[in-house]
Structures are given as C-alpha cells and as structure tokens.
Amino acid sequence: MLLVLALFTSLLLLPLVLPGQPQLVKSMPGFLDEDSTCHCVVHLPNNLIPLQQLEKLQSTAQELVDKYAQKLSKVSEYACMTEKQNNQVREMTHKLQSSSSSALSSSYEDLAFNLLYLELEKAQQLVTQLKAKGEVHRSAPLLDQLQGQVANASFTLKLLGDSDQRRFGALLQEVDVLESQLRECERHREQELASSYSGPPLLPGSCAHRGLQKVSRPLVVQLNWRGFSHKAGAWGRDSAPNLNSSYYWVAPLSTDGRYFDFYRLYKSYNDLVLLKNYKEWKIGYGDGSGNTVYKNFMYFNYYGTGDVAKVDLSSNALVLRRPLPGATYNNRFSYAGVPWKDIDFSGDEKGLWVLYATEESKGNLVVSRLNASTLEVEKTWRTNQYKPALSGAFMACGVLYALRSLSTRQEEIFYAFDTTTGQERRLSILLDKMLEKLQGINYCPSDHKLYVYNDGYLITYDLTFLTLKYRLPRPSAKTPFEMRVPLKSVKPSKS
Numbered sequence: 001m002l003l004v005l006a007l008f009t010s011l012l013l014l015p016l017v018l019p020g021q022p023q024l025v026k027s028m029p030g031f032l033d034e035d036s037t038c039h040c041v042v043h044l045p046n047n048l049i050p051l052q053q054l055e056k057l058q059s060t061a062q063e064l065v066d067k068y069a070q071k072l073s074k075v076s077e078y079a080c081m082t083e084k085q086n087n088q089v090r091e092m093t094h095k096l097q098s099s100s101s102s103a104l105s106s107s108y109e110d111l112a113f114n115l116l117y118l119e120l121e122k123a124q125q126l127v128t129q130l131k132a133k134g135e136v137h138r139s140a141p142l143l144d145q146l147q148g149q150v151a152n153a154s155f156t157l158k159l160l161g162d163s164d165q166r167r168f169g170a171l172l173q174e175v176d177v178l179e180s181q182l183r184e185c186e187r188h189r190e191q192e193l194a195s196s197y198s199g200p201p202l203l204p205g206s207c208a209h210r211g212l213q214k215v216s217r218p219l220v221v222q223l224n225w226r227g228f229s230h231k232a233g234a235w236g237r238d239s240a241p242n243l244n245s246s247y248y249w250v251a252p253l254s255t256d257g258r259y260f261d262f263y264r265l266y267k268s269y270n271d272l273v274l275l276k277n278y279k280e281w282k283i284g285y286g287d288g289s290g291n292t293v294y295k296n297f298m299y300f301n302y303y304g305t306g307d308v309a310k311v312d313l314s315s316n317a318l319v320l321r322r323p324l325p326g327a328t329y330n331n332r333f334s335y336a337g338v339p340w341k342d343i344d345f346s347g348d349e350k351g352l353w354v355l356y357a358t359e360e361s362k363g364n365l366v367v368s369r370l371n372a373s374t375l376e377v378e379k380t381w382r383t384n385q386y387k388p389a390l391s392g393a394f395m396a397c398g399v400l401y402a403l404r405s406l407s408t409r410q411e412e413i414f415y416a417f418d419t420t421t422g423q424e425r426r427l428s429i430l431l432d433k434m435l436e437k438l439q440g441i442n443y444c445p446s447d448h449k450l451y452v453y454n455d456g457y458l459i460t461y462d463l464t465f466l467t468l469k470y471r472l473p474r475p476s477a478k479t480p481f482e483m484r485v486p487l488k489s490v491k492p493s494k495s
C-alpha cells in the first residue's frame with residue numbers, strides 16, 4: 001500500500017522537476033541513516049499544487065488500494081475454500097480406499113463403484129485446477145462452476161463412503177463366512193449320506209456315475225524298490241478299462257528326479273507287495289514322471305524333446321515316437337513342486353489322454369485325447385488352469401481333475417473339466433498325503449483307485465463317485481463370483 005502511494009506521489013512530482021524550471025523545486029542534499037537508507041527531502045512550493053487536489057488524488061489512491069485488497073482477500077478466500085474441498089476429497093479417498101481394500105478387491109466387478117471412484121479422481125483434478133485458477137481472480141465464473149462439480153462429486157463419494165461401501169464390504173465378509181460354513185456343512189452331509197447309502201458297487205470300468213465324490217485316506221503300500229533317494233517317479237496299474245492281465249508297474253526315476261531309466265512289472269498285487277516275480281526293464285530315454293500304462297503299452301515323454309513315445313511291455317521295444325504338436329518340454333511348464341513333468345499321460349475309461357501346456361495356451365493346461373495306436377491327437381480341450389500352479393492332474397471318465405497343494409499334509413482336488421460337455425467346475429475334495437509331493441498320479445478304472453508316488457512311497461486312494469440313483473447336492477458352485485449368489489440352495493435337493 002505504501003508502494004502504491006509512493007508511486008502516485010512520484011507521478012505527481014514528475015512534472016514538477018522538468019528541466020528549465022529548476023527554481024520551482026528547492027533541493028536539499030540527502031543523507032544516510034544508521035540502516036544505510038537514503039533519505040532526501042523535497043520542498044514543494046505550496047501555490048503550485050493545490051492541497052485540495054492532492055487530497056483528492058490521495059483518497060482515489062486509497063480507494064484503489066482498498067479495492068485491490070478486497071480482491072486479494074477474495075482470492076485467498078477462494079484458495080482457502082478450495083483447500084478445504086481438497087482436504088475433504090482427500091479424506092474421502094482415504095476412507096474409501098481403506099474401507100474398500102478388502103471388499104473391493106474381492107468384488108472388483110462392481111462397475112457402479114468403479115465409476116464413482118473415477119468420479120472422485122476427476123473431482124480431485126478439478127480441485128487442483130480450481131486452486132490454480134484461484135490465483136487469477138478474473139476466472140471467477142469458472143471457479144464457481146468447478147467448485148460446484150467438486151462439491152457434487154464429494155457429495156456422491158460421501159454417500160458412498162459412509163453407507164453403501166461399508167455396508168457392502170461387511171456384507172461380503174458375512175457372505176464369505178456363511179458360505180464356507182455352508183460348504184463345510186455340505187461336505188459333512190455328503191459324507192454321511194454316502195456312508196449310509198449302500199447301493200450296488202460301481203462296476204469296473206463303469207462311468208455310470210455323476211463324477212468324483214470323495215477320496216479315501218491313503219494306503220501306503222511300500223517304499224519303491226530303488227529306495228528312499230528315488231523321490232520322484234510313478235506307479236500304477238494298466239488303465240485300460242477292462243483288463244485280462246493287469247500289470248502293476250513301478251517306475252522310480254533316477255535320483256536326479258528327471259531321468260526315467262528303469263521300470264518293473266508285477267503280475268499281481270501280491271507279487272508287488274512281496275517284491276517277487278517281476279520283470280525289470282531298462283528304458284533309458286524317458287523324461288519325468290508323466291508316464292502311464294495303457295493296454296499293455298507304456299507311454300512317456302521322450303527325453304529332452306517334445307516327443308511322445310510308447311514301448312511294448314511284453315518286449316520293452318520302442319514301437320513309436322512322434323512329436324506332440326505345440327507341447328512345451330524341458331521343464332517349461334511342469335507342475336508345482338514336480339519338475340520335468342511337462343507331458344503327463346493319463347488313461348481312463350474313455351481312452352488315452354495327454355495333459356500338457358503350449359506357448360499358445362500361455363502355460364495353461366490343455367488336454368488331448370490320443371489315438372493310442374498312432375499317438376495322433378484326436379481332439380484338444382483348453383482349460384483356464386495355469387499348469388505350473390497345479391500340483392497334478394488325472395482323468396477319470398473323460399473328466400480332468402486337477403489338484404493343488406494345501407499344505408505339506410493335504411491336497412485338494414479343486415477343479416474339474418468335463419471333455420464330454422466342455423464344462424468346468426470347482427469342487428473341493430481333500431486328500432491326505434504321507435509326504436509333501438505327489439509325483440505320479442495315475443488312475444485305474446478297473447478298481448477305481450488312484451496310484452500315487454509320494455516322495456518315494458507307493459500309496460493308493462479309493463475313489464468314490466456320485467451315484468446316479470441318489471442325487472446328492474452338487475458340490476458348491478462354479479466361479480468364485482457365482483459362488484456368492486446361490487445362498488438359497490442351502491437345502492440339498494432330493495429328487
């Protein structure tokens with residue numbers, strides 16, 4: 001304000017110091033004070049500047065200064081207001097983020113919420129813009145408009161943050177808890193029903209059932225014949241549905257956990273248990289523990305290649321070897337915790353299958369049915385399960401069952417893919433295990449057993465299937481999101 005006054009004064013003075021009229025102004029020498037400020041005194045002759053006029057000019061100046069100060073205070077008022085808005089929005093964001101971090105992540109599908117979230121971001125940008133505009137008071141109308149928008153957005157968010165979102169999050173958690181209780185209840189009920197029901201046993205090789213229901217506790221048969229250091233391998237029984245001769249085969253890999261070099265054939269279970277009357281063959285070119293036996297031939301991944309091969313069990317002669325189109329190999333997409341099992345054979349009531357991954361599938365498991373005599377791919381199905389995330393898989397009646405490891409002592413069959421219908425579903429069938437890793441998993445249709453090579457131990461599980469006559473409640477739903485919906489289906493439907 002002083003500056004302004006000084007400016008006006010100097011303007012007034014200017015015409016007074018024109019050259020040629022020096023006598024009008026009497027100059028005195030200036031002086032410096034203690035603060036080194038220069039002072040000089042100018043004496044103006046009274047008659048030249050009417051005092052009245054000067055006063056008027058001074059009051060005009062004062063008026064202008066006042067107006068300026070008024071505008072300035074308005075600007076800072078705006079700035080203050082926008083700051084407040086900004087804080088409010090920030091607070092809202094924070095609230096929203098913290099309240100939604102749990103619920104939102106699990107319900108990302110909520111489109112409406114995401115839209116509002118975007119709106120918040122927009123509001124924030126506007127507030128920033130607003131602040132910048134606030135410095136230039138010319139843009140007051142724009143300022144007002146922007147403020148309105150921010151207020152609207154904040155209001156929306158406030159509503160959301162205060163009620164919906166929190167209630168929604170709490171609801172979701174409640175639903176999750178209820179759902180897991182429900183699933184546990186269903187599991188118990190199914191087990192009860194299954195144990196109380198004594199229908200005709202499933203005939204060997206029969207698919208007259210509605211899919212896998214449960215798995216028994218493991219039966220430990222023995223340590224593999226090569227010893228504890230051969231932790232990786234596979235074993236089983238010929239997986240042709242109706243067998244005349246049913247060899248038990250045991251194939252512990254070499255101690256490197258990769259090289260499939262020897263296998264034994266036992267004519268009967270007793271021979272296996274007593275380790276007698278066996279044939280021992282050297283194979284020398286197998287890779288990993290994905291091999292299986294189907295109709296008296298052993299099928300396996302040829303070492304270091306994407307080839308599939310078969311040997312005749314009666315002579316151990318390699319009868320065929322050919323590439324499996326697109327299959328990745330050399331431990332590219334093996335199972336979790338079970339290396340070198342890129343190409344995994346499985347036999348069941350419906351034929352010979354191979355489970356693998358391709359670059360095109362981005363590591364997701366694909367299932368192909370093979371012509372067992374030519375090893376040509378007859379048909380391929382794609383699943384959405386990333387193979388390296390699974391601990392293993394097997395086929396039964398044309399349905400792929402995938403496992404994952406829950407802990408060192410428990411596995412879960414969590415996913416099924418039916419090649420007949422092309423449909424997939426979630427399930428939860430738990431398997432206890434003796435040791436941590438299930439290397440070879442082979443299903444035998446003749447006795448409905450799983451033959452599992454568990455860190456060097458040969459173990460079996462009895463599989464129970466859902467019977468056609470007595471309809472049990474379907475194991476719970478399909479996708480995690482769909483799972484939320486059918487809360488109504490608490491009561492199993494009997495028909």
Ligand SMILES: *[C@@H]1O[C@H](CO)[C@@H](O)[C@H](O)[C@H]1NC(C)=O
Pocket residue numbers: 145146147148149152
């Ligand atoms: C604020 O919301 C109201 C009602 O939805 C709307 O009519 C108005 O135009 C909005 N104001 C601004 C500045 O967006």
Ligand SMILES: *[C@@H]1O[C@H](CO)[C@@H](O)[C@H](O)[C@H]1NC(C)=O
Pocket residue numbers: 242243244
């Ligand atoms: C089983 O053996 C019987 C009698 O030897 C024979 O007729 C039949 O074809 C055999 N079945 C298979 C699947 O080999």
Ligand SMILES: *[C@@H]1O[C@H](CO)[C@@H](O)[C@H](O)[C@H]1NC(C)=O
Pocket residue numbers: 371372373374
């Ligand atoms: C396997 O392929 C051979 C030769 O193409 C064919 O004759 C045979 O019928 C096929 N087997 C099956 C089960 O389709």
